[in-house]
Every structure is written in structure tokens, then in C-alpha cells.
Amino acid sequence: KKKKNMPRYDQMPDLPEIDFSMFAENRAKFVKGMAGQQGVLLISGGQSKELYDTDREVLFRQESNFYYLFGCEAPDCHGAIDVATGKAVLVVPELDEAHAVWLGSVLSKAEWKAQHQVDEVVYTHELEKWVQTHYAGKPVHILDGVNSDSKSHVAHPHLPWVAALNPVTAVAYPVLAECRVLKTEKELRLLRYVNKVSSAAHVEVMQQCRPGIGEFQLESLFLHSVYAKGMCRHVCYTCICASGCSGAVLHYPNNDKMVGSSAMMLMDMGAEYHCYCSDITCSYPSNGKFTEDQKLIYNAVLEANLAVQRAMKPGVSWTAMHELSYIVMAEHMLKIGIFKAGHTAREIVDCDLMGLFMPHGLGHLLGLNVHDVGGYLEGNPSRSQRPGFRSLRTARNLEAGMVITVEPGLYFSKVLITSALADPEKAKYLNSDVLLRFMEFGGVRIEDDVLVTATGSENLTIVPRTVEEIEAVMAGGEWPLGKWF
Amino acid sequence: KKKKNMPRYDQMPDLPEIDFSMFAENRAKFVKGMAGQQGVLLISGGQSKELYDTDREVLFRQESNFYYLFGCEAPDCHGAIDVATGKAVLVVPELDEAHAVWLGSVLSKAEWKAQHQVDEVVYTHELEKWVQTHYAGKPVHILDGVNSDSKSHVAHPHLPWVAALNPVTAVAYPVLAECRVLKTEKELRLLRYVNKVSSAAHVEVMQQCRPGIGEFQLESLFLHSVYAKGMCRHVCYTCICASGCSGAVLHYPNNDKMVGSSAMMLMDMGAEYHCYCSDITCSYPSNGKFTEDQKLIYNAVLEANLAVQRAMKPGVSWTAMHELSYIVMAEHMLKIGIFKAGHTAREIVDCDLMGLFMPHGLGHLLGLNVHDVGGYLEGNPSRSQRPGFRSLRTARNLEAGMVITVEPGLYFSKVLITSALADPEKAKYLNSDVLLRFMEFGGVRIEDDVLVTATGSENLTIVPRTVEEIEAVMAGGEWPLGKWF
Ligand SMILES: [Mn+2]
Ligand SMILES: [Mn+2]
Numbered sequence: 001k002k003k004k005n006m007p008r009y010d011q012m013p014d015l016p017e018i019d020f021s022m023f024a025e026n027r028a029k030f031v032k033g034m035a036g037q038q039g040v041l042l043i044s045g046g047q048s049k050e051l052y053d054t055d056r057e058v059l060f061r062q063e064s065n066f067y068y069l070f071g072c073e074a075p076d077c078h079g080a081i082d083v084a085t086g087k088a089v090l091v092v093p094e095l096d097e098a099h100a101v102w103l104g105s106v107l108s109k110a111e112w113k114a115q116h117q118v119d120e121v122v123y124t125h126e127l128e129k130w131v132q133t134h135y136a137g138k139p140v141h142i143l144d145g146v147n148s149d150s151k152s153h154v155a156h157p158h159l160p161w162v163a164a165l166n167p168v169t170a171v172a173y174p175v176l177a178e179c180r181v182l183k184t185e186k187e188l189r190l191l192r193y194v195n196k197v198s199s200a201a202h203v204e205v206m207q208q209c210r211p212g213i214g215e216f217q218l219e220s221l222f223l224h225s226v227y228a229k230g231m232c233r234h235v236c237y238t239c240i241c242a243s244g245c246s247g248a249v250l251h252y253p254n255n256d257k258m259v260g261s262s263a264m265m266l267m268d269m270g271a272e273y274h275c276y277c278s279d280i281t282c283s284y285p286s287n288g289k290f291t292e293d294q295k296l297i298y299n300a301v302l303e304a305n306l307a308v309q310r311a312m313k314p315g316v317s318w319t320a321m322h323e324l325s326y327i328v329m330a331e332h333m334l335k336i337g338i339f340k341a342g343h344t345a346r347e348i349v350d351c352d353l354m355g356l357f358m359p360h361g362l363g364h365l366l367g368l369n370v371h372d373v374g375g376y377l378e379g380n381p382s383r384s385q386r387p388g389f390r391s392l393r394t395a396r397n398l399e400a401g402m403v404i405t406v407e408p409g410l411y412f413s414k415v416l417i418t419s420a421l422a423d424p425e426k427a428k429y430l431n432s433d434v435l436l437r438f439m440e441f442g443g444v445r446i447e448d449d450v451l452v453t454a455t456g457s458e459n460l461t462i463v464p465r466t467v468e469e470i471e472a473v474m475a476g477g478e479w480p481l482g483k484w485f
Numbered sequence: 486k487k488k489k490n491m492p493r494y495d496q497m498p499d500l501p502e503i504d505f506s507m508f509a510e511n512r513a514k515f516v517k518g519m520a521g522q523q524g525v526l527l528i529s530g531g532q533s534k535e536l537y538d539t540d541r542e543v544l545f546r547q548e549s550n551f552y553y554l555f556g557c558e559a560p561d562c563h564g565a566i567d568v569a570t571g572k573a574v575l576v577v578p579e580l581d582e583a584h585a586v587w588l589g590s591v592l593s594k595a596e597w598k599a600q601h602q603v604d605e606v607v608y609t610h611e612l613e614k615w616v617q618t619h620y621a622g623k624p625v626h627i628l629d630g631v632n633s634d635s636k637s638h639v640a641h642p643h644l645p646w647v648a649a650l651n652p653v654t655a656v657a658y659p660v661l662a663e664c665r666v667l668k669t670e671k672e673l674r675l676l677r678y679v680n681k682v683s684s685a686a687h688v689e690v691m692q693q694c695r696p697g698i699g700e701f702q703l704e705s706l707f708l709h710s711v712y713a714k715g716m717c718r719h720v721c722y723t724c725i726c727a728s729g730c731s732g733a734v735l736h737y738p739n740n741d742k743m744v745g746s747s748a749m750m751l752m753d754m755g756a757e758y759h760c761y762c763s764d765i766t767c768s769y770p771s772n773g774k775f776t777e778d779q780k781l782i783y784n785a786v787l788e789a790n791l792a793v794q795r796a797m798k799p800g801v802s803w804t805a806m807h808e809l810s811y812i813v814m815a816e817h818m819l820k821i822g823i824f825k826a827g828h829t830a831r832e833i834v835d836c837d838l839m840g841l842f843m844p845h846g847l848g849h850l851l852g853l854n855v856h857d858v859g860g861y862l863e864g865n866p867s868r869s870q871r872p873g874f875r876s877l878r879t880a881r882n883l884e885a886g887m888v889i890t891v892e893p894g895l896y897f898s899k900v901l902i903t904s905a906l907a908d909p910e911k912a913k914y915l916n917s918d919v920l921l922r923f924m925e926f927g928g929v930r931i932e933d934d935v936l937v938t939a940t941g942s943e944n945l946t947i948v949p950r951t952v953e954e955i956e957a958v959m960a961g962g963e964w965p966l967g968k969w970f
Contacts, residue, residue: 009706012702046537050637054549055632056721056722056854056856061536063537101844101900102734104731104734104739150538150539150540152535154538155538208494208495210495213497214716217712220708220712220713221713223705227708228699236541237541238544249587253542254589256716359586369541413586419582
């Protein structure tokens with residue numbers, strides 16, 4: 001069973017080099033967005049952390065805003081950018097001989113500067129003085145804002161003396177978030193690569209899936225594939241490897257069950273490469289052969305996914321796309337008989353019934369975070385309060401250069417269905433006997449990472465999607481993945 | 486190349502069940518150590534965390550003290566133990582329907598209680614009232630102490646109202662740390678298992694190692710092996726997969742180099758199973774065949790490791806074991822000619838030269854932390870200030886039931902050797918021409934996890950150790966691993 005273009009586990013992968021001019025380009029975009037402002041932006045990268053009171057180091061992952069501007073993957077660094085001129089200063093800790101013995105080579109300032117293509121390098125302990133010297137009386141900008149997914153505040157710089165400078169908090173964050181929404185060609189190169197690595201790993205997992213295997217064994221294989229074949233040391237979220245009923249648990253975290261004999265698999269897994277994320281979900285039967293019921297649900301979701309991708313283009317509202325996916329799936333569910341005959345798909349959606357079966361949003365911006373920033377920035381449509389729509393991570397109109405996930409799903413959640421059947425206003429639309437047939441089904445989600453282009457959309461995800469493709473690949477068929485493999 | 490007793494990647498492993506009476510036993514030990522005290526211990530488990538400002542959940546790993554007492558692996562829990570009677574109360578968050586939809590089943594109090602074999606379960610929001618009701622006017626104990634490896638303080642309970650109770654901070658921490666030093670049979674069962682899982686994974690990596698492979702590909706294989714074959718989702722420290730020169734960097738973190746053609750590999754990797762840790766280092770030539778120089782250094786370290794294991798038994802000082810390893814290696818290094826002829830091993834050690842080649846301690850206690858607690862508790866020998874000895878993570882006398890790593894090593898660190906050659910007091914003992922031969926060597930570490938028994942020691946680690954064993958296994962030979970595989 002040799003796969004076309006599939007790399008081996010013991011072969012150094014053909015990796016896209018990180019071109020540091022990419023970060024200079026990002027800084028230039030940011031400075032352009034700061035037009036009319038004076039002074040300096042101070043920003044901190046992530047800090048090295050130990051687990052609880054122990055000396056067990058947590059594997060470091062850089063903070064995304066800092067990475068976007070500097071491309072620096074070392075912990076305990078900072079950065080300064082002159083918001084008028086774009087001059088960029090990387091701020092690094094001064095390391096000693098103990099560091100060299102325990103953690104490896106200590107770079108000189110010149111080496112840091114050359115490697116990161118910045119204008120100057122200063123040590124952390126020199127920074128306060130440097131700011132006083134160069135920016136006395138001028139504004140110091142810092143990031144300040146709330147992540148619309150987590151509701152957490154972005155951290156202020158980890159520099160105790162900054163607060164005393166009365167930094168300007170209102171300007172930089174939305175500018176930077178907006179920059180991150182529209183991807184450059186250099187960013188797209190990495191997003192395409194990491195999508196291909198994750199796609200290949202999904203195909204591998206699909207081909208190893210069989211009744212009796214452990215969900216965690218499939219997760220383990222995915223992690224191994226993206227790291228050994230793609231040099232992706234991190235995944236950008238905990239893998240969801242759900243079989244059977246667990247597929248209805250949206251962020252099923254355990255992956256500790258044995259896979260059943262004709263269980264529906266819901267596999268949501270994505271690697272990251274140099275902080276750039278992918279987010280792919282494949283759904284398929286554990287034994288490689290769809291039952292009639294599995295086909296019915298699967299095709300409802302697939303047609304919603306495809307209808308959305310066909311409709312996507314600049315100017316289109318994401319909320320409208322979410323609704324389109326509901327309409328397409330409601331039509332199928334009427335045919336299947338889950339909803340009682342005599343109703344239309346439009347009625348089903350208008351009565352807010354689809355949120356019972358897909359309680360999450362259609363998709364989210366993707367970039368340096370798996371749920372990327374910019375979903376609800378000022379000047380864009382705000383979050384809906386409507387059931388089934390309020391979980392949308394953005395309600396924006398699409399623009400060329402956005403990368404967004406398209407991930408419709410249908411889930412048979414016992415909790416939600418039981419409470420709907422107990423509510424006469426909802427129960428009157430539902431065929432409880434048909435629903436009963438699907439109570440152990442779990443769920444289907446079909447998630448692609450899609451670039452909005454000038455004229456439409458381009459799918460970055462390259463996995464088997466039709467029933468025929470999936471059955472062929474699971475039976476050992478080839479799956480072509482193109483260059484970089 | 487079929488390996489005897491080696492599990493497959495797609496076969497559910499034969500896992501040791503977690504017997505919750507183990508934690509009742511741990512609590513009883515703790516209560517015995519608190520003899521004479523009244524009141525209640527309040528302790529918090531770890532909290533769920535998101536990365537920076539995002540909603541990306543960090544894969545949860547329970548805090549070790551809380552796990553030791555309750556065996557609970559869920560985040561955001563707490564516990565209470567009556568220090569006089571041992572009555573145990575598990576404190577859990579009250580979860581809602583949204584949790585059921587997104588993260589899975591919501592347990593009832595009765596289910597929590599049965600699963601964890603505790604006396605009572607209360608919700609977090611009920612705990613303050615519960616403490617007032619049952620412990621008004623009685624002491625509230627909390628853990629308070631400094632981890633001797635990280636120098637970090639153990640966290641106080643994450644319950645804002647506890648501080649107002651004037652909790653007793655002086656008593657519980659050293660009692661609990663001392664309990665954790667001596668392992669019960671039930672703990673040893675898990676420690677043996679996780680050592681076997683890690684041993685098997687080391688053997689697999691060894692057999693896949695070859696020039697041209699990426700260090701990260703070997704790390705990836707280890708992670709896959711312990712997770713898919715042993716259901717170990719975590720490793721208890723970041724894998725060190727160092728080839729060639731990088732072997733001299735003690736905590737080499739990157740694993741991003743391509744393996745050279747006859748490079749010395751230094752592979753320090755250990756899985757954890759339900760929070761119980763393993764910590765194993767194997768060193769071998771990348772091409773499976775030792776050069777004469779590699780044999781010389783390797784055997785110096787191996788003889789030190791074996792000499793220590795032979796000498797270990799209750800009452801023996803760990804500092805003396807550290808010194809013994811220095812003496813054995815100094816003898817070899819005199820023969821190799823690294824030290825100038827005319828000196829004795831004793832002289833070399835007394836002049837503090839061995840710390841140049843092994844700048845870390847001989848080993849550390851192992852248990853729920855890879856660098857386990859209890860290394861420098863009051864009433865035991867305190868930390869030495871002597872070069873080469875001050876990095877020892879414990880200076881205790883051995884006791885039956887301790888598990889401790891034995892990990893002598895020899896490293897050719899350019900930083901340390903260069904500065905030693907520039908210091909006439911040190912340079913006079915060193916043959917710079919012989920040292921030059923080893924400047925690109927990297928390092929060798931041989932690390933086993935060893936149980937102190939009533940009469941001696943028992944090695945829990947089961948990997949090829951002699952030159953002959955390593956060459957045979959790397960050539961495809963079988964390696965027997967015994968039960969559980
Ligand atoms: Mn997604
Ligand atoms: Mn160790």
C-alpha cells in the first residue's frame with residue numbers, strides 16, 4: 001500500500017524555510033494601520049513556564065501577536081516598533097554560561113539581529129533606559145483588548161516599569177488584529193503547507209482506523225505523522241478523536257475509548273507550523289464502509305459544506321453562510337424524516353431548531369490562532385443573540401485574503417435532543433421515532449480551511465470528502481497530495 | 486524483525502487499572518504523619534488553563550500533591566482531609582448543560598464519590614460553608630513550602646476565602662513530601678509499568694535510529710510509542726534527543742538537527758502514566774556500531790552506573806554515591822589520557838575537576854514529579870556548596886522504598902573545557918591534545934530508575950546497556966521486556 005507523494009517517517013521532510021522578510025512585511029502593515037500615530041509600540045512575547053511548583057518546563061509556544069511582528073520563537077523576549085518609522089527592535093534576555101551548559105548556544109546581539117532581520121537588538125535590562133532615551137515625552141503604545149472567543153484580555157508587556165509611562169491602550173490592538181485577518185502571500189505559504197501536513201496525517205489515520213483500535217492510538221498516529229513527516233511539534237488544539245456517541249460531544253477531550261464496529265468517527269485534528277495553524281475535521285465509518293443512515297447524515301453535512309464554499313466570495317456575510325448551511329441540512333433532515341413532513345427548511349431554521357443539531361458556528365478565522373483574532377472588531381457586524389447564531393466566532397463580511405474554516409456538522413446530542421423533546425414548541429417539529437434511530441449515532445463534522453479569493457474561494461484542505469473517495473482511500477487507495485510531499 | 490513481547494500500534498495495550506484504594510492508602514500515610522494535629526487540610530488541584538489570551542486549552546496535567554491524595558485527574562477540583570480522622574472530601578465544580586454539550590457527561594455527586602472512593606463529595610461553591618460548619622474554631626492546614634529544584638513555592642488553595650481563616654502553613658507540606666519519598670507497592674506497580682513502556686519505546690527508537698534521520702523524528706517515534714502502546718499521553722519532561730555535539734548540552738531542547746554519520750546519540754526520554762513518571766537515558770552511536778573512542782567513554786559511564794547500583798542499599802549516602810561515580814569515571818579518564826598521568830582518581834575528584842565533565846548530580850528522587858519532592862527536607866543532609874556536588878537534587882541517605890535515578894554522564898562541553906584550559910590550576914591536570922580529540926564528541930549519559938530495596942537495589946529500567954547488547958539490538962536483535970507486553 002504505497003501512497004503517492006507520502007513522505008516516510010525516517011526521511012527529513014522538505015520544509016518551507018521561514019523567510020524573515022515576512023515579519024518585516026507584517027510590521028509594515030501594522031505601521032500603515034497606525035498612520036498618524038507617534039511613539040513606540042512595546043510588546044512582550046511569551047514567558048517560559050514551569051508546571052505548578054516544579055521545575056518541569058512547559059513546551060514553549062510563542063504568543064501570536066509577538067510572533068506575527070518579530071518571527072521570534074524564543075521565550076522571555078520583547079519587541080519595540082516605532083509606529084511612525086517602523087524601526088524594529090528585538091529585546092532579548094542576556095544569557096550566561098549556565099545557559100550555554102544547560103540549554104545551548106548563547107547568541108550575540110549581531111546574531112540575533114541578523115537572524116530576525118530587525119534594526120536593533122537590546123537586552124531586556126537595557127530596555128527601560130533605551131525607551132527613556134529615545135521616546136521621552138512621546139507616546140508608548142501597548143496592546144489592550146479582549147479576545148472575542150475566550151473573553152480574556154491580551155496581556156500587557158511583562159515589564160513592571162511600563163505602567164508608569166501611562167501607555168496608550170486604545171489604538172494598537174484593533175489595528176494589529178485587523179492586520180492579522182488578511183493574510184499575506186508569505187503567510188499563505190505556511191498555511192498551505194501546514195494544511196497539507198495535516199491533510200496527509202488525516203489520510204494516514206483514516207487508513208489505520210478500524211474497529212477495536214483505541215481512539216488515542218489514532219490521535220497518537222496523527223501527532224507522529226505531523227511531527228515526523230512535517231516537523232510540526234505542536235498541534236494548535238487538543239485532538240478530538242471521537243468514535244460513536246462521543247462524536248456528539250463537541251470538544252470531546254478524552255480519546256480513551258475503544259472504537260466500535262461500525263461507529264461514526266469524528267476526527268478534528270490540526271497541526272501548526274511555526275505558529276501557523278490548521279484545523280481539519282474528517283468524519284467516516286470506523287470500518288471503512290458507510291451504512292445507509294451514515295450516508296444520509298454525512299451527505300447532508302457535505303452538501304452544506306460545498307454549498308457554502310461555492311457561495312463564498314468577497315462581500316458575502318458569514319452569518320448568511322451559517323444560515324445557508326442550516327437551510328441545506330434542514331432540507332436533508334426533512335427528507336430523512338427527522339423533522340415532520342409539512343414544514344419547510346426555512347420554517348425549521350426560522351424556528352431556531354437547527355441549533356439543536358449544530359450548536360456551534362459555521363466556522364472561524366484561522367491564522368496564528370486556531371480561533372483567530374478579528375472576529376468581532378468594531379466596525380463589523382456584532383455578535384447575534386439568536387440561538388444557533390450566537391456561537392458564531394465572527395459575523396463579518398468576507399474579504400479576499402481571509403482564511404476561514406467551513407465546518408458544518410450534525411450531532412445527535414442526548415442532552416439537547418432530550419430537552420427539545422420535552423419542550424412542546426420544539427417537539428411538534430420532531431419525529432421522535434426517527435430521532436431514536438440516531439440516538440447512538442454521534443455526529444458528523446466536515447471541516448475545511450478555506451481562503452477567500454478575489455472571485456470566490458480556494459480550499460486549502462486536501463482530504464477525501466465524498467463517500468466514494470473515503471471508502472476507496474480507507475480500502476487502501478492512493479490519495480494524491482501534491483508538492484511538498 | 487519481530488520483537489518479543491512488543492505490543493502493536495493498533496492493539497489496545499494491557500493497561501494496569503488504577504486501584505483507588507492506593508490513594509486511600511496515601512491519605513492514611515499522610516494522616517499518620519500528621520499525628521497529634523487537629524482540623525482539616527484544604528488542598529487545590531490544578532486549574533484548567535488557556536494559552537495566553539486565546540481559548541486554546543492547555544492539555545491538563547494534575548498537580549502531583551492533589552493527585553497523590555485523591556487520584557483525581559479532573560481540573561478545577563479541591564480536596565479536604567480531616568487530619569485526625571482521615572475523612573476525605575472531594576470538592577468538584579458543579580457543571581451545567583453547556584459542559585455536557587461541549588465536554589461530555591456530567592457526573593453526579595454519587596458518581597464522583599464512588600469513582601474516587603472518598604467519604605463525601607461537595608461542590609466548590611458549597612465548600613466555604615462546609616468548612617465553617619465542620620471546622621469552626623479548628624485549625625485549617627494548607628501546603629506551604631519551597632520546591633528544592635525549582636525554588637518555587639507550592640501554591641496555596643485557589644479559594645479566596647481560605648486566607649481569612651489564618652491557615653496553618655508550617656505542618657502539612659513536609660509531612661506530605663516525606664510520604665511521597667517512600668513508595669507503596671501500589672505506586673511501584675505504576676512506576677514499573679511506565680518504566681517498561683518507556684523502555685520499550687527507547688528500544689524502538691534505537692532500532693530506527695540511523696544517520697540522516699532527524700532528531701525530532703526520533704522524539705516523535707518515542708511519543709507515539711508510549712501513547713499508542715502504553716496509553717501515556719504525557720511525557721514527564723521534554724524529550725532530549727541530542728546527536729553529536731548537542732549531547733553536551735544538558736537539557737538540549739530543540740531536537741531539530743539531522744543525525745550525523747557516526748554521531749553519539751544522547752536520548753533522555755520518559756513517559757508518565759496517570760502522573761507516575763519515568764526518566765531514562767540511552768546513549769549509542771547513530772549507526773549502531775561503537776568507535777573505539779565511543780566505547781572508551783561509554784564504558785567509563787556504564788561502569789560508574791553499575792558501581793553505584795551495586796553499592797546502593799539503605800543507609801548509604803547519596804553524596805557518597807555521587808562521589809563514587811566520579812571516582813570510577815576519573816579512573817577511566819586517566820587511562821584514556823584525558824587527565825595527565827601521575828595523578829590519582831582521588832586527586833582528580835578532590836580537586837573538583839569532575840564537575841567539568843559531569844556538571845549535574847548523579848540522580849534524583851522519582852515519583853509523581855520527574856524531579857520528585859523530598860530531596861532536602863529538614864532533618865536530612867543539606868545541599869553542598871562544592872562544585873560538582875551542589876547540583877545534587879538530594880543528599881539524603883537511601884531508604885528502602887525510594888525510587889531514584891542513577892544517571893552518571895560524561896560530556897565534552899566546549900564552554901566548560903575552554904574555560905578550564907584557560908585556568909592554570911585546572912589546565913595542569915588536563916591533556917589538551919587528548920581533549921581535542923573529544924571536542925565534537927557530545928556526551929554520554931546512562932540513566933536508570935532504581936528502587937532501593939531492603940537489601941540493595943532493583944533496576945526498573947529494562948534497556949540494552951552493554952556495548953554488545955546495544956549493537957545487537959540496533960542490528961535488529963530481540964529485546965525481551967516481560968509481562969504487560
Ligand atoms: Mn474549527
Ligand atoms: Mn533524570
